[in-house]
Amino acid sequence: MLHDARVPRLSSNRTPAERRQTARQSGRQRGHGPRDRRREPAVFVPIAVTAAVLSAVVLLALTVGRYNVPLWHVVQILAAQLVPFPVEASGTEQNVVLLVRMPRILLALLVGGGLAIGGAALQAIFRNPLVSPEIIGVSAGASFGGALALLLGLGSVLLVTGSFVFGLVALATLVLITSGRGGTPMLMIVLGGVVTGSFFSALVALVTYIADPNTTLPAIVFWLLGSVSTATFTKVLVALIPVLGGAVVLLALRWRINVLSLGDEDAAALGVQPRPLRWVVLVAVSLIVAGAVAVSGVVSWVGLVIPHLARMWVGPDHRVLLPVSFLLGGAYIVLVDTVARTATAGEIPLGVLTALIGAPVFFLLLRRNRDRIWESA
Amino acid sequence: MPDADPNAGLNRRTVLQVFVAGGSAAVLAGCGAGPAPGASPSGAPSGAAAGGSISITDQRGKTVTFDKPVTKVVTIPMPAASLLVAVDRSADHLGAMHNASWVAMRDGIMGSMFPAALDLPHDIASQDFIANVESVRALNPDVVIQWSDAQLIEPLEKAGLKVIGLANTGKQEDVDAWVAMFAAMLGKPERATEMKARSDRELAEIKALAAGRTSAGPSILYFNRYTGGLKAAAANTYNDFYIKLVGGTNPATGAHPLPGTGMVGLDIEQVLSWDPEVILLGNFDAAMPQDIYADPVWQGISAVRSRRVYKVPLGGYRWDPPGQESPLMWHWLTDIAFPRPESGLRAKVTDYFRFLYNHEPTGEELDKILWTAANSKSADYQQFNAA
Numbered sequence: 234m235l236h237d238a239r240v241p242r243l244s245s246n247r248t249p250a251e252r253r254q255t256a257r258q259s260g261r262q263r264g265h266g267p268r269d270r271r272r273e274p275a276v277f278v279p280i281a282v283t284a285a286v287l288s289a290v291v292l293l294a295l296t297v298g299r300y301n302v303p304l305w306h307v308v309q310i311l312a313a314q315l316v317p318f319p320v321e322a323s324g325t326e327q328n329v330v331l332l333v334r335m336p337r338i339l340l341a342l343l344v345g346g347g348l349a350i351g352g353a354a355l356q357a358i359f360r361n362p363l364v365s366p367e368i369i370g371v372s373a374g375a376s377f378g379g380a381l382a383l384l385l386g387l388g389s390v391l392l393v394t395g396s397f398v399f400g401l402v403a404l405a406t407l408v409l410i411t412s413g414r415g416g417t418p419m420l421m422i423v424l425g426g427v428v429t430g431s432f433f434s435a436l437v438a439l440v441t442y443i444a445d446p447n448t449t450l451p452a453i454v455f456w457l458l459g460s461v462s463t464a465t466f467t468k469v470l471v472a473l474i475p476v477l478g479g480a481v482v483l484l485a486l487r488w489r490i491n492v493l494s495l496g497d498e499d500a501a502a503l504g505v506q507p508r509p510l511r512w513v514v515l516v517a518v519s520l521i522v523a524g525a526v527a528v529s530g531v532v533s534w535v536g537l538v539i540p541h542l543a544r545m546w547v548g549p550d551h552r553v554l555l556p557v558s559f560l561l562g563g564a565y566i567v568l569v570d571t572v573a574r575t576a577t578a579g580e581i582p583l584g585v586l587t588a589l590i591g592a593p594v595f596f597l598l599l600r601r602n603r604d605r606i607w608e609s610a
Numbered sequence: 611m612p613d614a615d616p617n618a619g620l621n622r623r624t625v626l627q628v629f630v631a632g633g634s635a636a637v638l639a640g641c642g643a644g645p646a647p648g649a650s651p652s653g654a655p656s657g658a659a660a661g662g663s664i665s666i667t668d669q670r671g672k673t674v675t676f677d678k679p680v681t682k683v684v685t686i687p688m689p690a691a692s693l694l695v696a697v698d699r700s701a702d703h704l705g706a707m708h709n710a711s712w713v714a715m716r717d718g719i720m721g722s723m724f725p726a727a728l729d730l731p732h733d734i735a736s737q738d739f740i741a742n743v744e745s746v747r748a749l750n751p752d753v754v755i756q757w758s759d760a761q762l763i764e765p766l767e768k769a770g771l772k773v774i775g776l777a778n779t780g781k782q783e784d785v786d787a788w789v790a791m792f793a794a795m796l797g798k799p800e801r802a803t804e805m806k807a808r809s810d811r812e813l814a815e816i817k818a819l820a821a822g823r824t825s826a827g828p829s830i831l832y833f834n835r836y837t838g839g840l841k842a843a844a845a846n847t848y849n850d851f852y853i854k855l856v857g858g859t860n861p862a863t864g865a866h867p868l869p870g871t872g873m874v875g876l877d878i879e880q881v882l883s884w885d886p887e888v889i890l891l892g893n894f895d896a897a898m899p900q901d902i903y904a905d906p907v908w909q910g911i912s913a914v915r916s917r918r919v920y921k922v923p924l925g926g927y928r929w930d931p932p933g934q935e936s937p938l939m940w941h942w943l944t945d946i947a948f949p950r951p952e953s954g955l956r957a958k959v960t961d962y963f964r965f966l967y968n969h970e971p972t973g974e975e976l977d978k979i980l981w982t983a984a985n986s987k988s989a990d991y992q993q994f995n996a997a
Contacts, residue, residue, distance in 0.1 A: 298877070298879040299877055299879040299880040299882075299883050300879035300880070300882040300883045301883065323910075324909070324910060325882060325909075325910030328906060328907050328909065328910060329879060329882060329907075332906060332907045333877075333878055333879055333882075333907055334879075383838070386896065441737075442736065442737055442738075443737065444737065445710050445713060445737070446688070446710055446737050446738070447688060447710055447714070447894055448894050448895060450737065451835065451841075451894070452835065452837065452838040452839075452895065455835075455838060455839045455875070456838055456839075460839060462839050462840075462875070462877060463838060463839055574877045574879070577868075577869045578862075578866055578867060578868045578869060578876060578880050579844075579868045579869045579870065579874040579875055579876050579880075580839070580840070580874075580875035580876050580877050581875075582875070
């Protein structure tokens with residue numbers, strides 16, 4: 234399926250500027266030509282359907298919770314945000330919908346969407362279905378940064394900063410490991426990611442080892458388990474910049490990611506320089522992952538399962554796959570988090586639920602689609 | 611229990627059997643050598659006084675024998691260090707302690723009461739209570755206090771050390787058992803009886819107060835954690851016990867209870883739907899009433915509207931879990947639930963500290979223990995202010 238006509242046809246042996254020019258031209262040409270697929274229903278229908286699913290999930294999530302807010306009041310509260318509207322709902326009900334549920338849902342959406350689109354992009358550039366954001370070591374780096382901030386009792390702003398900085402440090406380490414003479418084989422990046430990830434995992438273990446078992450350790454463990462229960466609009470903003478920034482970069486590169494997923498040689502033959510492009514994608518994914526880990530800890534399996542689900546549905550064309558992964562990932566985490574906060578009077582850690590659901594679902598998918606899951610790999 | 615304890619519930623049955631059979635210190639301090647094996651259940655026989663050795667059956671059910679009262683004790687479970695000091699009324703026989711105990715002493719009032727304790731070794735065990743056997747051995751203690759877990763204890767015993775195992779089920783009975791064992795090994799079994807009698811007297815007083823009330827008490831929610839995800843005291847916690855003891859109700863164990871036992875994570879919406887009248891913030895994180903008062907989401911809760919959010923006091927040890935200062939916690943919570951113009955708590959704390967630590971806290975120390983500054987914006991807290 235990867236070798237279909239959807240990849241952009243670019244010629245090799247040109248300067249990057251020329252290639253961009255050609256790409257723009259070819260894009261325009263396709264816009265008018267009979268081969269154009271961006272305008273085809275096949276591209277927009279899945280995106281529209283997933284967006285509709287996401288909207289439905291978000292609305293559902295806004296209406297359910299342990300504190301009972303009648304559906305009509307939720308509608309009023311939301312409507313009043315857009316137009317002046319008399320609201321019957323009490324102040325507490327408004328707080329619950331706007332200050333408790335809303336930031337939590339937005340945060341879940343960003344985390345789920347970000348991790349899923351990151352996973353989809355990584356699987357493409359590594360041409361490996363087992364790759365997820367954890368593999369490049371950025372999750373571990375960001376975990377360490379966050380755990381360190383918790384250990385030192387630095388507060389939530391520095392928690393986010395810490396995750397972010399160390400997520401990027403992990404990426405820089407990866408660059409350092411893999412840079413040098415000649416090119417960077419993909420294997421080196423994966424190995425570098427494993428090395429970086431293990432190192433930072435060890436540092437996380439060290440932090441939990443020296444943390445006070447009475448005070449800081451439970452907080453670190455809870456955070457590492459993954460949760461969006463402490464969501465605020467500040468956290469949403471913090472996640473918004475790196476996650477959306479990275480996602481926009483990935484979406485802008487959707488054509489080139491398509492080309493890159495053919496393999497380095499084919500990509501080079503088609504006029505795309507694989508190495509710089511791969512690094513751009515890696516940095517974008519790192520931004521996303523660092524942002525997501527900073528606000529929610531480690532939410533596992535999303536970056537692996539959702540791209541697979543999406544790929545089974547829409548195929549490997551990243552023009553569709555990337556946005557669908559983002560929307561689907563967002564919907565998935567919003568849904569799972571809604572279960573996490575409503576199923577019992579207590580709170581179930583989100584990361585535990587995603588792993589509990591993710592692993593068996595992935596198993597079933599693999600069993601049922603053994604032959605179709607990655608046809609060209 | 612908030613205390614991270616690897617063995618909660620491990621040997622509860624054994625302990626209970628021991629206590630049912632003999633009552634507090636009597637059996638634990640029973641003599642090994644000869645005299646009075648069938649010591650009267652109500653008495654407080656002292657092995658040392660009888661000229662023989664001291665035998666102690668710990669919470670694993672293992673009997674440890676000492677020829678004479680111990681003089682150098684290494685404590686690894688966190689509450690054990692301050693409890694030993696309270697039983698001994700001095701830190702002279704404490705040889706080394708867990709780093710978390712040391713940090714608690716340094717940051718709390720214990721360090722100012724017993725400054726010498728801060729010079730003691732405290733790098734003898736990892737955060738998960740695995741002792742560095744060689745470090746402990748080098749100190750050559752008479753006894754090591756450790757959690758009742760074979761994996762934790764065996765390496766120490768193999769190194770030829772005597773170990774007393776503690777169990778922690780989050781109940782006052784555990785503290786009573788620890789006090790009894792510590793008093794016995796220090797050769798002061800009467801101290802355990804004295805502490806137990808005092809604690810029982812306070813308990814009876816609190817119960818009488820609660821029974822004499824005609825009005826229902828407020829609903830009280832204890833937060834073990836506030837920052838980084840809420841955790842409240844659910845069923846089977848000591849916090850639930852004292853909330854009900856003083857005549858309050860715990861919504862987390864009420865009509866819509868939290869699932870499970872111990873400290874359970876929950877969502878703010880659940881708190882909103884319970885709408886507790888009093889909120890207690892524990893000493894396992896740095897959250898203060900001001901944090902809740904400043905958060906718009908919490909404004910709908912009765913406890914916030916009526917400014918009844920309080921930081922639990924922190925004395926020689928945290929008042930949230932069971933400990934030697936628990937009777938003071940009962941009194942404090944009684945006054946929180948049923949405020950008076952002037953609480954007699956400051957005098958009571960002074961008296962109790964004299965009894966426990968042979969130390970008279972200054973006004974400044976009392977303010978620190980009771981968090982009077984942090985709680986100053988909360989309703990009725992001026993009842994605890996200095997006259």
